Amino acid sequence: MVRAGAHFSPKNPILRTYSKDHQLIDLRREQIAMRSARLLVKKGYDRSTIREIASACGMTMGMLYHYVGSKEDVLYLVMNHAMSQLAEFCEKTFAGLANHPPIQALQMAIKEYFGKIDKQQDLVLFTYQETKNVRSELQRSILETNMRVVAGFEGLLARGCATGDFKIRNLTIVAHEVVALGQLWALNRWFLRKHCTLDEYTTEHIQSILRGIA
Amino acid sequence: MVRAGAHFSPKNPILRTYSKDHQLIDLRREQIAMRSARLLVKKGYDRSTIREIASACGMTMGMLYHYVGSKEDVLYLVMNHAMSQLAEFCEKTFAGLANHPPIQALQMAIKEYFGKIDKQQDLVLFTYQETKNVRSELQRSILETNMRVVAGFEGLLARGCATGDFKIRNLTIVAHEVVALGQLWALNRWFLRKHCTLDEYTTEHIQSILRGIA
Amino acid sequence: MVRAGAHFSPKNPILRTYSKDHQLIDLRREQIAMRSARLLVKKGYDRSTIREIASACGMTMGMLYHYVGSKEDVLYLVMNHAMSQLAEFCEKTFAGLANHPPIQALQMAIKEYFGKIDKQQDLVLFTYQETKNVRSELQRSILETNMRVVAGFEGLLARGCATGDFKIRNLTIVAHEVVALGQLWALNRWFLRKHCTLDEYTTEHIQSILRGIA
């Protein structure tokens, strides 16, 4: 299966490569993730060809296969990149809220998170729909990245519990629900858009969540 | 556009057929919807071949194409059949709750709906992931079927408003949220299953919703 | 190859049938020839399906196969019917010219023949293009019908030779050339139409032929 000269770079030991320059590998893979996203989101994974993907990446087909083991790997790179960006955004944002009182911090966190989701609507929906197309190994990796967002909200909630502002039986479930509500905005936008704005949706759900835990 | 000698049956004028027996058409299409569901859910739409689908339906390829215009149409039949079943289930169940007081009726309705979703997990998730693969004409048809469920909850909520039990600004949004929460159980089951049971999930969200509207 | 119950009607012993009523057979076959011509000419033989052909004939598929052995046979019926009509037309017309002096008779014959060809343009072109699609047995039958037209002109020319009006080395070649010139009008109409009318074309070639034989 694996041909002569194939490696696995240390940073991402899931994906095959023929290159030995680790920096170059990471650079190229980020290029791939960023440049092919628009195409894949627009045309769908199955309807996009390697030719189109390579072209969208500004590469040749051969070059693509130097840094990636299969078409599936490209899909993974795109989805994981989107997820990572979201996770990093949340981690950075939430860290900046450390000095606000818990209730206010949670409100701002949700607002920021929902706002980010709104901007990435397409990618979020795309990830939901296409995750099934990568092998479970890669699926797990994506889910783990998603859990970093959940963990971020858990932290905020934990602090509120410590201060007595919140009263929560199961931190993880509540944190997950916040995340899920954000995803719902992206998943059902075709419906929600017709009935409310992002701000209304956000306000509504912040209240609902606070009612449940405050 | 329409191939030689093809018809459109009155009951489902979206799908091409070569048969002239309307009863048979409906029978065969239901067979297709029911018998190919398991295969499609398990293997995924793109990875299932027409040959496999036909075989799963107990038909030959030629026969399949007498009652359906394309592989895409099979996908539509499966998704729409699942949706229709769900809608019918809800309509019947909700009708049986007419004599209960609104709050109790809503509680029971949610419980029944979530329970049904739980049994159809795979199909619900499948529909979410594959709807993009049918032409927008068919997508719309599926969404309309889904809206029947939303309409069902709207009815329950409206009755509660009339009796003064509920106080709701926008019926549709609340109804849609109930439906969406049910779908979330199917969509994120891999996560939720690890942290709570269906009963806990149901109870939790019934309370959360009632807090918001009672 | 031939299934139980297959016959060959006496009038056209080339085509298989399941019917025993010879009159009905001939009637149906003429129906087929006449009613499917327009479809075949318009869509082409290969791109027309048996379903369409049957429908154009006002028959069901099964009925069609009662009076014809294959799709190829339908093609034969159409082409042969067209050819026969042309031949009969010529034979009748030429017979009516028996009392005119040879030169005048030939002129009128050519004029009538070219006029008939012009009206049947599509069928003549069609026959040229599709004859190759029937087995040689049927091809021969069609050519023989065509030769009846040639024979008709031969007769006119022979009379002229007998009276001394014409001087011809090889009757058949000249007769065939007249026929061929008529076919050319149908075959190259896309070009000729742009440069001359049927009358001009006819006059021109009548003169040219007379110059050669008078």
Added chain:
Amino acid sequence: MVRAGAHFSPKNPILRTYSKDHQLIDLRREQIAMRSARLLVKKGYDRSTIREIASACGMTMGMLYHYVGSKEDVLYLVMNHAMSQLAEFCEKTFAGLANHPPIQALQMAIKEYFGKIDKQQDLVLFTYQETKNVRSELQRSILETNMRVVAGFEGLLARGCATGDFKIRNLTIVAHEVVALGQLWALNRWFLRKHCTLDEYTTEHIQSILRGIA
């Protein structure tokens, strides 16, 4: 309409390709035109499969589809190649007759042209019968190539008119008739062969034409 990653080479912007090497494209397309001709002529276009065509070209199916967009395009390549060869032959030959007196030049031109047609009988007949199978865009391209031959004869006739050797009302019609007579030899060879040789046919028609214009 145009598939993923497909190009149109500058030389023949009607046919799709996936290759980027223009020289190679032209080379392969000529290979296709030349090597598949025999097969197509023998078996007919509809009865030849892509597999057979590719094999006759010494290519794999995939390779064929790198240089051609469809089976139809192969047909076009074959017919257009034959036509082009004929046109080039005529142009070259006619240019070599510039110093002969018009009458003699025309005689030699006709003789050469008929001779060439005779050698390409099968391809000429094939082109007549199958042109209908390519889209009108390609049909036009073929007809234009054919008109180059007509133009060649027009030139010869025009020179004769200038010197006073010929007296012609409509150059194009006469030129076209010469061409058509050549094609007739190919189209009706099954009949003509039985009654005269190519030389006889040629002599006969040269006289007939000269009678009309000298």
Added chain:
DNA sequence: CATGAATGAGGTTTCATTCAT
């Protein structure tokens, strides 16, 4: 005599991946 549902071989076309250059 008439019907049309059923068959299934075989058609064209696509595209992920390799590897010689």
Added chain:
DNA sequence: TATGAATGAAACCTCATTCAT
């Protein structure tokens, strides 16, 4: 390192013909 021509398995779909009713 980079290229893109070449591969060929496998996909979807059509439709002439049969035969039970």
